[in-house]
Amino acid sequence: xxxxxxxxxxxxxxxxxxxxxxxxxxxxxxxxxxxxxxxxxxxxxxxxxxxxxxxxxxxxxxxxxxxxxxxxxxxxxxxxxxxxxxxxxxxxxxxxxxxxxxxxxxxxxxxxxxxxxxxxxxxxxxxxxxxxxxxxxxxxxxxxxxxxxxxxxxxxxxxxxxxxxxxxxxxxxxxxxxxxxxxxxxxx
Numbered sequence: 001x002x003x004x005x006x007x008x009x010x011x012x013x014x015x016x017x018x019x020x021x022x023x024x025x026x027x028x029x030x031x032x033x034x035x036x037x038x039x040x041x042x043x044x045x046x047x048x049x050x051x052x053x054x055x056x057x058x059x060x061x062x063x064x065x066x067x068x069x070x071x072x073x074x075x076x077x078x079x080x081x082x083x084x085x086x087x088x089x090x091x092x093x094x095x096x097x098x099x100x101x102x103x104x105x106x107x108x109x110x111x112x113x114x115x116x117x118x119x120x121x122x123x124x125x126x127x128x129x130x131x132x133x134x135x136x137x138x139x140x141x142x143x144x145x146x147x148x149x150x151x152x153x154x155x156x157x158x159x160x161x162x163x164x165x166x167x168x169x170x171x172x173x174x175x176x177x178x179x180x181x182x183x184x185x186x187x188x
Contacts, residue, residue, distance in 0.1 A: 034070040037062055038101065043108065052130050055111045056083075061101040070098045077114040082107050083133045086125070 031040040041058040116127035125133035
């Protein structure tokens with residue numbers, strides 16, 4: 001009796017590259033938005049070893065024009081922080097909100113509590129002692145650590161990230177997840 005599951009391709013652990021096991025992973029990562037070509041990619045779903053974190057999503061606009069993206073932030077008051085621009089896109093919002101994503105650009109949006117306190121540790125931006133940005137370029141996130149954010153419009157334009165198509169951003173997301181997991185493991 002041959003017990004080599006990989007040789008015979010009949011075992012439940014056969015996660016071959018050309019199989020379809022990765023479809024389940026994509027199902028956990030990819031969510032629709034109000035636009036069929038602008039997807040919401042969950043940056044935390046495959047980071048199995050992450051520390052405490054707020055919901056973090058990648059958005060990419062493949063169009064040649066600015067598009068408005070709608071997302072539901074839930075019933076509690078939230079702020080939206082963009083790690084690509086090191087700034088708050090929206091503050092004090094609830095429910096269905098919208099922001100504008102310029103043509104050919106990407107944003108990594110972290111949905112944080114509106115009443116959280118902002119602090120900095122070297123290049124890291126923290127909100128209520130939870131890291132939301134690992135590299136803030138030594139810039140404060142619009143406000144200092146003692147200021148409560150004021151109400152702003154529910155529509156904003158996010159800075160551009162030129163040049164990459166959606167596939168490249170998806171591959172970049174996977175690489176970032178592996179790098180972050182490796183970095184966190186080395187730090188422990």
